[in-house]
Amino acid sequence: MTMPVVSSFATLQTFDAMSKAITIIDALKRELKNRDITYADLAERIRMSEASVKRMFSQKNFTLQRLDEILLAAEIDFHDLTSHEHESKLILELSYEQEQEIISDPKKFLVAVSALNLLTLEQIVDIYAMTEAEVVGYLLRLDKIGFLELQPNNRIKLLVARTFKWISNGPIQHYFKAQAYADYLNSDFDGQHEIMRLVNVMLSRPSIDQLLTRLKQVAREFSEQHQTDAKLPLTDKHRISFMLAARPWLPDEFKKLVRKEWLEKNSKEMAR
Numbered sequence: 001m002t003m004p005v006v007s008s009f010a011t012l013q014t015f016d017a018m019s020k021a022i023t024i025i026d027a028l029k030r031e032l033k034n035r036d037i038t039y040a041d042l043a044e045r046i047r048m049s050e051a052s053v054k055r056m057f058s059q060k061n062f063t064l065q066r067l068d069e070i071l072l073a074a075e076i077d078f079h080d081l082t083s084h085e086h087e088s089k090l091i092l093e094l095s096y097e098q099e100q101e102i103i104s105d106p107k108k109f110l111v112a113v114s115a116l117n118l119l120t121l122e123q124i125v126d127i128y129a130m131t132e133a134e135v136v137g138y139l140l141r142l143d144k145i146g147f148l149e150l151q152p153n154n155r156i157k158l159l160v161a162r163t164f165k166w167i168s169n170g171p172i173q174h175y176f177k178a179q180a181y182a183d184y185l186n187s188d189f190d191g192q193h194e195i196m197r198l199v200n201v202m203l204s205r206p207s208i209d210q211l212l213t214r215l216k217q218v219a220r221e222f223s224e225q226h227q228t229d230a231k232l233p234l235t236d237k238h239r240i241s242f243m244l245a246a247r248p249w250l251p252d253e254f255k256k257l258v259r260k261e262w263l264e265k266n267s268k269e270m271a272r
Contacts, residue, residue: 025060028067031076036213045073075217090161091146098145099171109175111138112147116164118230121154163220184241193240200249212246219244 032042039057043050046069056062062070071078094102102112107130114124121139125132136154143150149157166172189196203211222242229237250258 022060024067025057025062028070028076029057032074035074035076035217036209037074042070042074046070090164091159092161092164093167094147094160096167096170098147099167101145102142102147103171103175105138107134108138108141111135112142115139115142115148115156115158116160118158118226119234121156123234163223184243193238215244215246 032038039053040050043053046053046066048056056066070076101108103109110128111124111130114128119127121132121135124130124135136150139148139150139154139156142148146159148159151157187194187196219242
């Protein structure tokens with residue numbers, strides 16, 4: 001017996017809704033993992049047993065109220081979940097060879113950074129001393145290595161995620177360490193839209209883990225705001241660079257004053 005068209009359509013709608021719900025729950029699991037929030041941590045925050053939380057995720061059975069509670073407790077924006085499916089298809093980190101290709105030519109590197117800043121071809125040509133043909137040439141080379149896609153009418157589509165990062169100790173970071181860090185820090189950081197804080201504290205390992213999770217979230221929010229403001233006119237946007245760093249550290253001058261026996265005893269911790 002053939003199912004009526006209306007019933008078939010309703011069934012498809014239900015299936016589609018279930019599929020989207022499962023996608024959101026899977027995205028929620030990944031987001032919790034990214035923030036180093038365990039089921040035990042989440043259970044404590046929403047006042048449930050760890051077993052109940054595990055069962056809820058395994059069965060993918062959430063009420064909207066429960067989802068809201070989890071998002072609030074984990075400080076996750078719903079937009080993070082709905083955009084994750086698209087983000088998961090984008091590049092989080094380039095290969096060593098790709099970074100070497102980008103850094104091999106200062107103009108190519110400039111065009112790549114401009115693309116990351118969501119500038120159009122016209123805006124790049126307007127700002128920098130390069131012809132349209134030059135910029136298109138660099139965009140085509142960046143397209144070839146999979147950094148972006150140059151679409152019809154020279155529209156630029158990035159193939160890297162909002163959470164994209166350069167390789168740790170890779171070619172780009174080597175460049176910044178050698179040429180850009182000193183220049184970046186050569187400021188009093190007292191101007192408009194400038195701030196610098198160097199805070200030295202002693203914390204427990206759980207507190208350090210919690211702090212690093214929050215700092216990672218700040219970096220994500222910084223990147224998301226970049227996307228949110230992308231459609232604003234260029235005249236309404238201003239350059240700002242955000243450096244996020246945290247590590248066990250003692251200035252060399254201080255290290256010289258540390259007792260040798262203490263330093264030997266704690267050498268592993270000091271080296272981290």
